[in-house]
Amino acid sequence: MSESSMRRGAMRQSEATLYLGASPTSVFALEEFVDSLDFLGRRERERLKLAGDEILDNLVRHSAPLQGGGITVRAARRGDKIILGFFFRSPGFAAFAASCGDPLPLFDPNHRRWRGIGMVMCRNLADSINLRPGSLLDRIFLVFHPERDEPDGGPWRQRGSALRAKCAGGSRGSSTELVGK
Amino acid sequence: MTQLDVTVRREDAYDLLLVSGPVNSYTFTEFQEKVFKSVAAANVIIDMEKVTTLSSAGIGVLMAALDDAGAAGRKLALLRPSEIVKLALDSTGFSERFPVIQNIKEF
Numbered sequence A: 001m002s003e004s005s006m007r008r009g010a011m012r013q014s015e016a017t018l019y020l021g022a023s024p025t026s027v028f029a030l031e032e033f034v035d036s037l038d039f040l041g042r043r044e045r046e047r048l049k050l051a052g053d054e055i056l057d058n059l060v061r062h063s064a065p066l067q068g069g070g071i072t073v074r075a076a077r078r079g080d081k082i083i084l085g086f087f088f089r090s091p092g093f094a095a096f097a098a099s100c101g102d103p104l105p106l107f108d109p110n111h112r113r114w115r116g117i118g119m120v121m122c123r124n125l126a127d128s129i130n131l132r133p134g135s136l137l138d139r140i141f142l143v144f145h146p147e148r149d150e151p152d153g154g155p156w157r158q159r160g161s162a163l164r165a166k167c168a169g170g171s172r173g174s175s176t177e178l179v180g181k
Numbered sequence B: 001m002t003q004l005d006v007t008v009r010r011e012d013a014y015d016l017l018l019v020s021g022p023v024n025s026y027t028f029t030e031f032q033e034k035v036f037k038s039v040a041a042a043n044v045i046i047d048m049e050k051v052t053t054l055s056s057a058g059i060g061v062l063m064a065a066l067d068d069a070g071a072a073g074r075k076l077a078l079l080r081p082s083e084i085v086k087l088a089l090d091s092t093g094f095s096e097r098f099p100v101i102q103n104i105k106e107f
Helices: A026-035 A042-062 A093-098 A117-125 A155-159 B028-039 B056-071 B083-092
Strands: A005-008 A015-021 A070-078 A081-088 A106-108 A113-115 A128-132 A138-144 A163-166 A176-180 B005-010 B015-023 B044-054 B076-079
Touching: A015 A026, A026 A042, A026 A070, A026 B015, A042 A070, A042 A081, A042 A117, A042 A138, A042 B044, A042 B056, A042 B083, A093 A128, A113 B056, A117 B056, A117 B083, B005 B028, B015 B028, B015 B056, B028 B044, B028 B056, B044 B056, B044 B083, B056 B076, B056 B083
Parallel strands: B015 B044, B044 B076
Antiparallel strands: A005 A015, A015 A070, A070 A081, A081 A138, A106 A113, A128 A138, A128 A176, A163 A176, B005 B015
16 A cells, blocks of 8 residues: 555545645655645645645644554534644654644755745735644644635735744644744 | 646756645755756856745745856746746745846747
8 A cells, every 4th residue: 555545525526535644755645645636626726735845844744653653634614613633643743742743944054954944935825723732632734725726826925924923732632823924 | 635746957157946735844955956956157048937926935945046046156046937936936035136038939
């Protein structure tokens, strides 16, 4: 069996699920999955793809080893919201969620890399990011507003770069919400 | 699996990098290698019309390359970035740092 598999439209027309292995190459399967979501518009798919890639990359790099070795990704349109959910089990996720903050991107001269850009992207692309460590399952939910395909780029351009982060607790069973503004 | 392709064309006044496919967390190292190599030696135009996604790792490469080019007194510009590239850059709040051109004559 391949490291990813897709179940589309089995239950609802506006929901699809993807099962991924915890591998760096899974990013390709996620991109293909998002591109195939025909219940979303092009700009909606682009926002999900950009933010989803960042979340998956962080999970694979920083939350490994994932117990069970896999990540379930679910995309759904629910009324006036679009939700992208990641379901997994990681012993380190609760600590990560507890330490969340609002760091500014910084240049790391030793590795010639910028750090922290991905989280800024997620906050600006999504309306909210909810980190939910759990006793049986860890979950991340990104919530997006619907967006028409407009040539001028749509409403996200007016959102600006001001951000606020709300960190509430961090032990298992608590929830941390990062809110784009 | 969709592959990244980066082709470098050496012109007299600049290197033109033709990029197609995804610049993501898995492919960005190839992108980084070719961008940094060109920026170390020439003015650079990066054609991003056929880029299908741009991750934070790829944006970090562009930001570092822009800094390197500026420090060396060279120019770097993005040619015809795709809609998803523009969205990615705007989502960082750094999009105004990047010179964008629609035609090589603008360089």
